[in-house]
Amino acid sequence: MMKLKNILANFKKQFLSISKHPYFGFIVLGLVFLFALLLRNMGLLTISVINTFTLVMIYSVVAMGFSLLLGFGGLASLGTAGLVGLGSFIMGYMHGKAGISFTATIAIAIGVALVVGLLVGFISLRIEGMYLAIITLGLGEMLRQFFISYDTFTGGFTGTSLRSFQIFGKLFESGNDNYFNTVYIIIIICFILAMVATINIIKSPTGRALLSMKNSESAAQSMGISIIKYRLLAFVLSSVFAVLGGALYILHTKFSYPPQWNLSYSLDILAAVIVGGAQSIYGIIIGVFLIFGLKVSVLNYIPFFSNNPALIVIFNGVLIVLVVMFYPGGLIRLLQTSWYKLKIKLAKLKMKWRTYRYGKDDQ
Amino acid sequence: MPGIDVAVRQILIIILGLIAIYAALDLFWFRKKTQKSLYRSKALNVLILLSILTMIIVSARLFTLPIIIQILLLNTVDLSILILATTAVVLIFKTSVTTNFAQGMMATFGAFFAASVVMKLIAGGSTNMTLILFSGLFAGIAISFLLGLFIDVMIIRKGKNVNSVGKQMITMGLVMVIMGIIPVIFGSNPIVLPAFSVDVKIFNIGDNPMVIPVQNLYAIVITVIVLSALFIALRFTKWGLGVRATASSETVASMMGVNTHVITAMSWAIAGGLGAIAAFFYASMGTQVQVASMVPVQVNAFMAAVLGSFGSFGGSIIGAILINVFTSIAPYYNGTWQLVIVYGIILLIVLAKPLGLFGKKIAKKV
Numbered sequence: 001m002m003k004l005k006n007i008l009a010n011f012k013k014q015f016l017s018i019s020k021h022p023y024f025g026f027i028v029l030g031l032v033f034l035f036a037l038l039l040r041n042m043g044l045l046t047i048s049v050i051n052t053f054t055l056v057m058i059y060s061v062v063a064m065g066f067s068l069l070l071g072f073g074g075l076a077s078l079g080t081a082g083l084v085g086l087g088s089f090i091m092g093y094m095h096g097k098a099g100i101s102f103t104a105t106i107a108i109a110i111g112v113a114l115v116v117g118l119l120v121g122f123i124s125l126r127i128e129g130m131y132l133a134i135i136t137l138g139l140g141e142m143l144r145q146f147f148i149s150y151d152t153f154t155g156g157f158t159g160t161s162l163r164s165f166q167i168f169g170k171l172f173e174s175g176n177d178n179y180f181n182t183v184y185i186i187i188i189i190c191f192i193l194a195m196v197a198t199i200n201i202i203k204s205p206t207g208r209a210l211l212s213m214k215n216s217e218s219a220a221q222s223m224g225i226s227i228i229k230y231r232l233l234a235f236v237l238s239s240v241f242a243v244l245g246g247a248l249y250i251l252h253t254k255f256s257y258p259p260q261w262n263l264s265y266s267l268d269i270l271a272a273v274i275v276g277g278a279q280s281i282y283g284i285i286i287g288v289f290l291i292f293g294l295k296v297s298v299l300n301y302i303p304f305f306s307n308n309p310a311l312i313v314i315f316n317g318v319l320i321v322l323v324v325m326f327y328p329g330g331l332i333r334l335l336q337t338s339w340y341k342l343k344i345k346l347a348k349l350k351m352k353w354r355t356y357r358y359g360k361d362d363q
Numbered sequence: 364m365p366g367i368d369v370a371v372r373q374i375l376i377i378i379l380g381l382i383a384i385y386a387a388l389d390l391f392w393f394r395k396k397t398q399k400s401l402y403r404s405k406a407l408n409v410l411i412l413l414s415i416l417t418m419i420i421v422s423a424r425l426f427t428l429p430i431i432i433q434i435l436l437l438n439t440v441d442l443s444i445l446i447l448a449t450t451a452v453v454l455i456f457k458t459s460v461t462t463n464f465a466q467g468m469m470a471t472f473g474a475f476f477a478a479s480v481v482m483k484l485i486a487g488g489s490t491n492m493t494l495i496l497f498s499g500l501f502a503g504i505a506i507s508f509l510l511g512l513f514i515d516v517m518i519i520r521k522g523k524n525v526n527s528v529g530k531q532m533i534t535m536g537l538v539m540v541i542m543g544i545i546p547v548i549f550g551s552n553p554i555v556l557p558a559f560s561v562d563v564k565i566f567n568i569g570d571n572p573m574v575i576p577v578q579n580l581y582a583i584v585i586t587v588i589v590l591s592a593l594f595i596a597l598r599f600t601k602w603g604l605g606v607r608a609t610a611s612s613e614t615v616a617s618m619m620g621v622n623t624h625v626i627t628a629m630s631w632a633i634a635g636g637l638g639a640i641a642a643f644f645y646a647s648m649g650t651q652v653q654v655a656s657m658v659p660v661q662v663n664a665f666m667a668a669v670l671g672s673f674g675s676f677g678g679s680i681i682g683a684i685l686i687n688v689f690t691s692i693a694p695y696y697n698g699t700w701q702l703v704i705v706y707g708i709i710l711l712i713v714l715a716k717p718l719g720l721f722g723k724k725i726a727k728k729v
Contacts, residue, residue, distance in 0.1 A: 130527065131718070137665065146703060308547075317537065324525060
């Protein structure tokens with residue numbers, strides 16, 4: 001009996017030590033999303049909820065790359081939509097039409113992202129602050145125009161569609177559950193990998209260098225941090241994340257058409273990062289859920305909102321305004337502070353209970 | 364790239380040549396001077412002027428001068444809209460240090476109100492069309508003025524400790540709010556806003572007959588009147604002095620006894636009014652008022668402000684004129700790639716002069 005208790009205690013101790021590891025939360029989150037797929041296959045969840053989860057995961061990948069730029073590098077960019085669109089069209093054209101294998105397509109996408117990221121990075125060395133944001137906005141519009149005009153690559157206004165894809169020698173045709181499940185699992189894996197990559201970048205010397213660059217460029221330079229290197233790195237990383245997000249997007253929705261990658265998409269990503277909290281991975285996921293997922297998964301089931309669809313837009317807008325005005329650190333900061341306050345309250349209550357139960361401590 | 368014409372290729376070659384000249388000058392001459400930066404900035408100014416001139420010369424080889432003037436005359440209403448929107452953006456940037464993404468939406472709200480007033484008056488049996496449209500315009504200006512005032516007093520002022528990206532986010536949230544409110548107030552049916560006049564006026568420059576729509580004349584006259592009033596106010600009134608003081612430093616201005624609250628609120632209100640005029644003309648050009656109609660104008664206004672510099676009104680207006688010239692001539696070279704060409708030119712100019720054509724570098728204390 002004693003032995004069993006020991007084993008249990010040991011197990012608990014080990015579990016606690018594992019649960020402190022940063023990857024633990026990511027894997028739990030991935031398992032939760034996987035469990036949602038199981039529930040859907042049993043018929044307990046509707047397909048729209050699963051679609052919302054998928055979009056939240058894809059956009060979280062994009063937003064994590066963006067937060068490396070904004071939350072750590074302190075560089076505002078409004079050209080995200082163009083990069084995401086580029087990723088989706090590369091996937092749609094190279095894999096869907098030209099018949100290049102899946103891994104090679106991903107490699108090409110990353111190569112293109114490297115080139116674009118370096119280009120924007122070099123531009124950012126000369127142009128700063130609000131000017132950079134607006135120039136990147138112009139670059140995003142240029143990319144959108146490029147998608148619309150260059151119709152052998154993107155299909156012009158009608159867009160590109162991806163009917164099937166082939167991975168590890170297996171062909172998946174769209175339109176059945178097998179395709180849907182495979183894509184969902186691929187997206188979960190990419191989502192977890194992106195989170196792992198992000199936290200590794202944040203906690204490494206690179207992340208610290210980016211953070212110091214954000215706070216004061218002169219101070220960072222005087223400590224021996226090369227501005228050129230880290231700016232280029234920040235842009236390259238964020239564009240790689242964005243392009244991969246685009247590739248995942250076309251796998252999930254099976255089509256991508258140029259006018260969709262406009263300014264408002266970039267602004268939505270920016271809003272998600274700011275509202276959730278630019279320096280925390282869970283904050284970003286909360287922000288993405290609020291901006292992209294709240295409407296489909298929650299508000300559509302409340303009769304008040306589903307009867308007046310205009311109110312959903314107003315609700316989102318008011319939410320953004322209120323969060324930015326009163327919680328500049330994002331919603332994650334609010335959750336953290338309220339959790340901390342709750343802990344203090346609980347400790348006080350415990351003390352009170354003890355004094356009541358055992359009498360006052362004389363010392 | 365597919366479909367690039369000869370003239371565009373020539374322009375590209377000329378620009379690359381100018382860049383090469385600058386690099387060569389920098390390598391062999393400026394590096395050895397003691398006042399490098401002075402020489403560099405002077406050479407840049409000369410080269411940018413040269414490149415703009417060569418673009419005009421190359422375009423003149425494709426067209427004759429009267430045709431260019433004709434094209435520009437036809438685009439004057441776009442020019443007025445762009446100048447008004449740019450001035451509004453710069454006004455808000457100067458006092459609140461943020462780029463106002465809600466500018467277009469505030470303007471569209473005004474245009475919707477103006478259109479509904481016009482519809483009411485027409486349904487009420489008025490027949491004097493000019494009077495009706497002017498009353499609609501003034502109603503739109505008034506409602507956007509109040510909206511701008513309301514936004515600053517109720518929202519932007521409360522978020523004083525929010526940084527400039529945060530303020531951008533607030534204006535983005537406002538875009539969503541106004542976008543949701545418009546169909547609730549004005550209904551989801553499209554509202555038609557008629558033009559002042561559909562006539563054209565024909566006159567001669569030399570021997571060449573020129574055509575200009577009367578609507579454009581209305582737009583030019585109203586823009587000139589409004590902007591000259593604004594600039595006179597900025598130059599000679601206490602409010603204008605306050606705007607300039609707030610632009611240089613809000614804290615110091617408020618310490619010196621400038622009521623920065625009133626200054627900022629009035630700037631937002633006036634920016635709203637300017638936007639309403641722009642949106643009114645934009646809507647009456649396309650016959651229908653739409654929610655998202657002002658977005659491309661707003662993007663162009665931001666680009667114009669970057670091109671000319673956010674710091675100065677005159678510079679940003681020149682930026683707007685340049686963008687208008689580029690956008691009106693580019694389609695004749697190449698219809699599909701015009702946006703890429705125009706933004707590419709702007710990008711090159713801004714790369715050469717990072718603070719815009721007329722921006723002054725402010726020394727920062729580390």
